[in-house]
Amino acid sequence: MQNIKHIFRKEFKTYFISPIAYIVISVFLIIIGWLFFSTFFLEKQANLTKFFSLLPVTFAFLIPAVTMRLFSEEINIGSYELLITLPVSFRDIILGKFLAAVAFVTIMLIPTIVYAISTSFIGDLDWGPVIGGYLGAVLLGASFSAVGLLASSFTRNQVVAFIIGMAICFSLTLLIDFVLFFIPDVFVGFFQYLSANHHFQNIAKGVLDLRDIIYFVSLAFIALYGTYLVIEEKK
Amino acid sequence: MIKIRNLTKYYGDLCAVNNVSFDIKKGEILALLGPNGAGKTTIYRILTGYLRPTSGNIEVMDYNINDHMMAIKNKIGYLPEAAPVYKDMLVYDYLDFVADIRGIEKENKMEHIKELGDLCGLNEVMHMTIDELSKGYRQRVGVAHALMGDPEVLVLDEPTAGLDPNQIVETREIIKRIGRKKTIVYSTHILSEAEATCDRIVIIDRGKKVADDTLEGLQKSLKKESFEDIFMKLTKGN
Numbered sequence: 001m002q003n004i005k006h007i008f009r010k011e012f013k014t015y016f017i018s019p020i021a022y023i024v025i026s027v028f029l030i031i032i033g034w035l036f037f038s039t040f041f042l043e044k045q046a047n048l049t050k051f052f053s054l055l056p057v058t059f060a061f062l063i064p065a066v067t068m069r070l071f072s073e074e075i076n077i078g079s080y081e082l083l084i085t086l087p088v089s090f091r092d093i094i095l096g097k098f099l100a101a102v103a104f105v106t107i108m109l110i111p112t113i114v115y116a117i118s119t120s121f122i123g124d125l126d127w128g129p130v131i132g133g134y135l136g137a138v139l140l141g142a143s144f145s146a147v148g149l150l151a152s153s154f155t156r157n158q159v160v161a162f163i164i165g166m167a168i169c170f171s172l173t174l175l176i177d178f179v180l181f182f183i184p185d186v187f188v189g190f191f192q193y194l195s196a197n198h199h200f201q202n203i204a205k206g207v208l209d210l211r212d213i214i215y216f217v218s219l220a221f222i223a224l225y226g227t228y229l230v231i232e233e234k235k
Numbered sequence: 236m237i238k239i240r241n242l243t244k245y246y247g248d249l250c251a252v253n254n255v256s257f258d259i260k261k262g263e264i265l266a267l268l269g270p271n272g273a274g275k276t277t278i279y280r281i282l283t284g285y286l287r288p289t290s291g292n293i294e295v296m297d298y299n300i301n302d303h304m305m306a307i308k309n310k311i312g313y314l315p316e317a318a319p320v321y322k323d324m325l326v327y328d329y330l331d332f333v334a335d336i337r338g339i340e341k342e343n344k345m346e347h348i349k350e351l352g353d354l355c356g357l358n359e360v361m362h363m364t365i366d367e368l369s370k371g372y373r374q375r376v377g378v379a380h381a382l383m384g385d386p387e388v389l390v391l392d393e394p395t396a397g398l399d400p401n402q403i404v405e406t407r408e409i410i411k412r413i414g415r416k417k418t419i420v421y422s423t424h425i426l427s428e429a430e431a432t433c434d435r436i437v438i439i440d441r442g443k444k445v446a447d448d449t450l451e452g453l454q455k456s457l458k459k460e461s462f463e464d465i466f467m468k469l470t471k472g473n
Contacts, residue, residue, distance in 0.1 A: 006335040010324075017323050078319025082380065085283040085315075086336045087308035235287040 003088045007096025008103075011070065015104050020069070025108050028062050036115060046123025048116055052133040052204040056173040056197045059105075059137075059144050064165030066104055067148025068158045070097045071231070075156040094227050098142075098149055098220075105141035109134065129206035136203030139216040140196060144169050146223035153230040172196040172219075236261040236418050237282070237388065242291035244277050251277045253442035254291070259388075264410070264419045266429040269439035270470050275422045276316060278439070279390050282420075283313045295388065309337075312386035316393050318377025322366040326357060326376055329365060330383065337384030351379040354409065371402040378409060389413070391421035395428065407432055426462040440470040 015021040036051045043050070074080035083093065116130050144165075151165035152158075176195040180188055192198050196219070199212040237259040244252040252274040259265050267275050280286040282293055284304045293300045295307045321329055330348045339347055352358040355375040360368060365376060374394065381389055394410065395403045403425070410419065411432055423429055429436060430450060438446040446453060446469050450462065459465045 002338070003336060006332060010328075010332045013328070014321070014323060077322065078315065078317070079321050081280070081285050081315045082313075082319065084285050085308060085311070085313045086333065087305055087338075088336050089305065235285070 001092075003092040004096045004099070007088065007093055008099050011097050011100035012103055015066075015100070020065070021104065024062055024065055025111075028058065028108055029111055032058055032112065033115075046119050046125050048119060048125075048130055048133060049204070051112070051115055052129075052137070053201065055133075055137055056140060056200050057170075059140060060169035060173050061166050062108075063101075063105060063141060063144040064148045064151060064162045064169060067101050067145055067165060068152055068162040070101065070149055071152040071227075072156055072158045072161045076158075090228055090231055094149070094224055094231075098146055098224060101145035101149065102138070102142045105145060106138055109137055109141070126206070129204060132206040132208065133204040135208075136200045136212075139203070139213065140200045143196065143216045143219040143223070146220040146227075147172075150223040150227045150230070153227045169196075236263075236296060237420075238294040239278070239282075240292045240294075242278065242281065242293065243289050244274075244281060244286065245289045250442050252281075252288075252439075255439065255442070255444045256291075257437050257444060257447050259418060259420055261418055262416075263435060264414045264421070264433045266433035266436050267420055267422045267439065268426070268429060268436060268466065269422075272441075273439040273470075274442040275439055276392055279313070279315075279392050279420075279422075283311055283390055284308050309384075310386055311388045311390055312381035312383065314377045314381040314389075314391045314394055316396065318374050318380075320365050320373060320376055320380065323364055325362055325364055326368070327361040329376065330379055333380050333383045339384055347383070351382055354382070354412075355379045356405070371398050374398060374402070374406070378406070382413065387417060389417055389419045389421070391419065393422055393424070395423055395425065403428070426466055430462050438466065438469050445469045 032051065032054055035054050036048075039050065071080070074083060113134075116125065116127075119125050120127075147168050148161075148165040151168065152161040154164060155161050172194070173196050176191055177197055180191055180195075183191060193215070196216075199215045202209055202212045239258070240256050242252055242255045243250070255274070255278065267278065269275050277286065281288050281300070282295075284300065284307065288300075295310055298306045298310075300307060324332070327348070330351065331344065334344050334348060349358075352361060355378050357372070357375055357379060360372055365373060368376065374397075378391075378394065381391065391410070395406050398406060407428060410421065413419070414432070421433075435449055436446065436453065437444060446465075448456070453465050454460065457465055457468060459468060
């Protein structure tokens with residue numbers, strides 16, 4: 001348990017030593033702020049629905065950029081060998097890195113609370129969906145971080161890790177929703193259950209359904225367990 | 236102290252280590268020598284838990300690598316070849332991180348890092364990032380990493396490779412100084428260095444053990460005077 005904390009601290013610090021943290025946070029705020037506010041006053045509705053509907057796609061390409069270095073860089077420069085030969089278990093390494101990524105994503109979301117506050121000045125904002133939305137965003141960010149970590153454990157090349165992670169995250173958001181138009185009705189329920197976007201939008205409505213939470217928790221668990229199997233296999 | 240038994244490692248079809256067995260006694264400095272690609276690094280990597288052997292076994296103080304790897308990792312300090320360390324961390328932060336993982340308590344941590352800084356000559360670069368250091372200093376960070384937590388066994392993979400003559404002498408002095416209290420396995424391509432520091436020599440060639448003796452023993456049995464001749468005869472002849 002102690003070791004998870006030590007790995008977490010190191011990884012989290014490293015994010016802010018390198019420029020990547022500042023670049024990702026700026027890109028995130030610029031893109032999401034622009035897309036959200038460009039139509040905000042046309043819609044004349046005091047809510048954050050638009051903001052939350054943009055999150056899954058934005059996360060799908062930003063989170064793999066946050067997680068791509070976690071294993072790839074270590075394998076590439078060889079520090080992976082130092083880490084593995086220290087008395088720390090694979091479980092602690094994976095969880096430490098994972099939690100650092102989740103903490104980073106949470107910090108990335110904090111400035112956007114300004115959107116909620118400024119919206120509440122303009123009209124009568126219903127805070128239920130906003131709180132639900134942020135909870136959902138952390139769950140979504142955590143499960144995508146786990147997917148990104150898995151992608152990072154596959155390869156020593158960060159660009160490849162980024163592309164694999166992004167491909168999986170995009171499949172879980174856009175692709176599945178797109179497929180829904182073309183498949184027979186009997187399968188719609190099944191494919192909808194696989195869609196991260198579907199579950200996230202449920203939570204963002206302010207409805208906390210156990211099924212949606214289970215979906216994100218199990219997605220994160222499967223990806224983290226997959227990461228464990230990949231690094232175990234590398235021995 | 237360490238018993239290596241019938242160790243074999245395949246990378247796909249390539250046999251990197253072929254049925255190697257030898258012992259390392261407590262307090263001994265053992266030089267594991269051999270040409271490049273002989274399988275030394277693979278043996279180190281299995282001993283330190285980075286790789287799993289295809290077959291065979293290693294015991295470190297009655298702990299088995301298959302069942303008690305974590306206990307073994309606690310006993311071993313390892314310096315991989317070329318000391319690949321986290322480049323964007325400060326030297327102090329890095330040593331602090333390793334100290335945490337090694338389970339050194341907060342009260343003793345500062346003191347221990349300071350001691351290692353003195354021993355490895357790192358005190359003046361503690362607040363630089365590892366990226367800014369020269370190769371010699373980076374190597375010293377690697378040595379400090381290996382010594383952190385005072386492990387009983389040290390595994391050093393070519394600790395003097397790529398260093399200038401002064402640094403080689405310094406590193407050799409460090410090895411000799413810490414070698415009085417610890418069991419050390421290390422490799423080098425500078426034969427005179429092995430001659431000067433080690434108690435026993437194991438030579439590996441193409442994955443197989445070809446010699447395991449003291450230098451005098453090898454000189455006698457092979458009827459050769461110089462270490463170079465012995466090395467060449469053992470690793471080039473077949």
